[in-house]
Amino acid sequence: MRDIGVEPIEPGLESPLDAAVTQRDRGTLAMVQQALARGDALLAFQPIVRADGQGIAFFEGLIRILDETGRVIPARDFMGAVEDTDIGRQIDCAALHFGLEALRNNPGLRLSINMSARSVGYPRWMQILRTCLRDHPMVVERLILEITESSVMIMPEIVAIFMEDLQDKGITFALDDFGAGYTAFRHFKTFYFDILKIDGQFTRNISEDADNQVLSEALIGLARHFDMLVVSESVETAEEAQWLAAAGVDCLQGYYYGAPSMKLPDVDTNQIVRSA
Secondary structure: OOOOOOOOOOOOOOOHHHHHHHHHHHHHHHHHHHHHHHOOEEEEEEEEEEOOOOOEEEEEEEEEEEOOOOOEEEHHHOHHHHOOOHHHHHHHHHHHHHHHHHHHHOOOOOEEEEEOHHHHHOHHHHHHHHHHHHHOHHHHOOEEEEEEHHHHOOOHHHHHHHHHHHHOOOOEEEEEEEOOOOOOHHHHHHHOOOEEEEOHHHOOOOOOOHHHHHHHHHHHHHHHHOOOEEEEOOOOOHHHHHHHHHHOOOEEEOOOOOOOEOOOOOOOOOOOOOOO
């Protein structure tokens, strides 16, 4: 009988699929690098609203780049390819720079900015932050740094020391996308995050989905035990918002309340976020 199976790949050679992925990632890296060199990066701002109906608690600044045609490219389309590279650290630097600039220009603003744990030891990122701490200490007190659960687990001990140092200076920390990664619960006693952001997968159809209800209640209870403010991400319907508010979530974020916008509205954020 004729063998019609797939030919084995020689050791050291990529499969056609792997080669295509590698080529795509190289193209993404080049696009992002060229955009940064042109200065074509900016923040989009999405509101995080109080679940008690008392207005906006803070905004999240989401990094965007512009390709050579001027098209806006969201982070989800390039961060996977650049996260582990020096370009990923440059993206974090740009996000922090623009975020601190927005805080300086808007005294009533409270803003969260995403960062990777890999940027903790990146000299330029630390210089941007330290310079603002020295020159504008009151501005930095309105800064929230968001670190994803998966990123934290890369170097938990270093992140814990980094957080402790900066929390003493008034910076707030949020654990982003919680539930999407593999955080060991024992680390909660070490990190002392101020905010826990529940991953959007647990929000979808939560008013009808019993599994998401049980899981979200468990995550809310965990956050409460460690005195963290709770934000639910990816809220898209009134039913989801109502269920989450009744369950005890402090803040809600998602397209139901507003898509990320390049223009920051005039706002005096109604703060319920504590600074350690």
